[in-house]
Amino acid sequence: MSELVLRALSGVPEISRGNNLAQVSQIALAASGLSLHEGDVLIFAQKIISKAEGRQVDLASVQPSSRATDLAIATGKDPRLVELILSESTEVLRVRPGVLIVEHRLGFVMANAGIDQSNVPGDGREMALLLPRDPDRSCLNLRTTLRAHAQVDIAVMIIDSIGRAWRQGTTGHAIGVSGLPALLDLCGAPDRTGRLLQSSELGLADELAAAASLVMGQANEGRPIVLARGVPYARREGSVRELLRPREKDLFR
Amino acid sequence: MSELVLRALSGVPEISRGNNLAQVSQIALAASGLSLHEGDVLIFAQKIISKAEGRQVDLASVQPSSRATDLAIATGKDPRLVELILSESTEVLRVRPGVLIVEHRLGFVMANAGIDQSNVPGDGREMALLLPRDPDRSCLNLRTTLRAHAQVDIAVMIIDSIGRAWRQGTTGHAIGVSGLPALLDLCGAPDRTGRLLQSSELGLADELAAAASLVMGQANEGRPIVLARGVPYARREGSVRELLRPREKDLFR
Numbered sequence: 001m002s003e004l005v006l007r008a009l010s011g012v013p014e015i016s017r018g019n020n021l022a023q024v025s026q027i028a029l030a031a032s033g034l035s036l037h038e039g040d041v042l043i044f045a046q047k048i049i050s051k052a053e054g055r056q057v058d059l060a061s062v063q064p065s066s067r068a069t070d071l072a073i074a075t076g077k078d079p080r081l082v083e084l085i086l087s088e089s090t091e092v093l094r095v096r097p098g099v100l101i102v103e104h105r106l107g108f109v110m111a112n113a114g115i116d117q118s119n120v121p122g123d124g125r126e127m128a129l130l131l132p133r134d135p136d137r138s139c140l141n142l143r144t145t146l147r148a149h150a151q152v153d154i155a156v157m158i159i160d161s162i163g164r165a166w167r168q169g170t171t172g173h174a175i176g177v178s179g180l181p182a183l184l185d186l187c188g189a190p191d192r193t194g195r196l197l198q199s200s201e202l203g204l205a206d207e208l209a210a211a212a213s214l215v216m217g218q219a220n221e222g223r224p225i226v227l228a229r230g231v232p233y234a235r236r237e238g239s240v241r242e243l244l245r246p247r248e249k250d251l252f253r
Numbered sequence: 254m255s256e257l258v259l260r261a262l263s264g265v266p267e268i269s270r271g272n273n274l275a276q277v278s279q280i281a282l283a284a285s286g287l288s289l290h291e292g293d294v295l296i297f298a299q300k301i302i303s304k305a306e307g308r309q310v311d312l313a314s315v316q317p318s319s320r321a322t323d324l325a326i327a328t329g330k331d332p333r334l335v336e337l338i339l340s341e342s343t344e345v346l347r348v349r350p351g352v353l354i355v356e357h358r359l360g361f362v363m364a365n366a367g368i369d370q371s372n373v374p375g376d377g378r379e380m381a382l383l384l385p386r387d388p389d390r391s392c393l394n395l396r397t398t399l400r401a402h403a404q405v406d407i408a409v410m411i412i413d414s415i416g417r418a419w420r421q422g423t424t425g426h427a428i429g430v431s432g433l434p435a436l437l438d439l440c441g442a443p444d445r446t447g448r449l450l451q452s453s454e455l456g457l458a459d460e461l462a463a464a465a466s467l468v469m470g471q472a473n474e475g476r477p478i479v480l481a482r483g484v485p486y487a488r489r490e491g492s493v494r495e496l497l498r499p500r501e502k503d504l505f506r
Binding site: 002003004005006007008094096099101108109161164165166167168169170171172173183184201202203204206207208209210211213214215217223230231232242243244245250251252253 | 255256257258259260261347349352354361362414417418419420421422423424425426436437454455456457459460461462463464466467468470476483484485495496497498503504505506
């Protein structure tokens, strides 16, 4: 019997700039009565990575460009927020009232460049929270530190709730990985009748991200660290870039 | 601590037309040393539902129309397969060499109308397997039968591996549900700082489908029934239609 267990850790405090998330994880693991096993995957909500890395921006500090002001009028959004979205993006894909869908500089197609305004404390100031600068690197750093302390090699992932084309509702998606393949290539593997499989690639990290999102709770904020045990994967470094469909091969832009 | 456990059942035999999947599940649960608990979700790979419901088609029995023949030339696909795809679809969205993306009559945007040719035994004949006729109904029927036998109310889901816009790799998606909400509306819920949440809807059933797909194994065929325990959901009937973005609100067609 194949078994996958996902546990949201207890006792993760509110995270602020400069917090050591490897240490936070270890304390939360201990508080949850858990330890890391070889091959586990530790999954972090984007929000706490961004907070620890100091990606909070005070909207009062942002000067909107004229392009941002135009897009703010078209979408009904705050021009300073739109300025931040543009500064995080390489391309604007769709503009509608209430909607601004872009390609983030990291390659993700998402609303508002993944910038979040909920649950960002700012002592009365209006704050926005950007995605981590280099989520694969954040994962690698966490993994390296955790390995040094726990003496076991685990994989680390950062996830965010992202909307999809065609289907309602956000789902958890990987935005950074280290230590596991983001994409599994099944190309050419024979099925049980000997026929070659048609559907050749599996979005492993995104499937795991969706699973973790389920136990993080609504808006992935109540319990932002999840330990996954029993994930079937072959060890390798991995990168979330594996999941990005090259622009020229994407039929839905 | 919040915990989600997904177990792929052992001992599910090759399924053919007319097999009773409620009975198959109960035997596989027993063989796996498991029983159903109130609130569990039992998740089935589309392929075994389709097989049990007799959705196999012998390609030799299909007469391609002239439109199917044209699309077969444009895509390099078998004209009889294209004919089946068209008969299962309401709209053709993209046509490229090797690619035919349609809206399935059930509302799903997917390649090849979800028609599968791998692992469909046909005694030497070339077989194709269509999606179930009414997957929500299939789930309700299974749920009702299982409830009658096990005396507990569970939810039932059917999943399929479906490709996405913008990202590589297929992931598990719900194509039928009974007994759980497919979409969770978080609209207007305040965050922990009192601010209203922006991202208002969560694709609950798709997150669970992705999680189940992970433990089903490559191509969702090795272990096609998964028991999920600890899914956080409020009981209600539910329908996969909740997940379908209305065509006029979809910016990526």
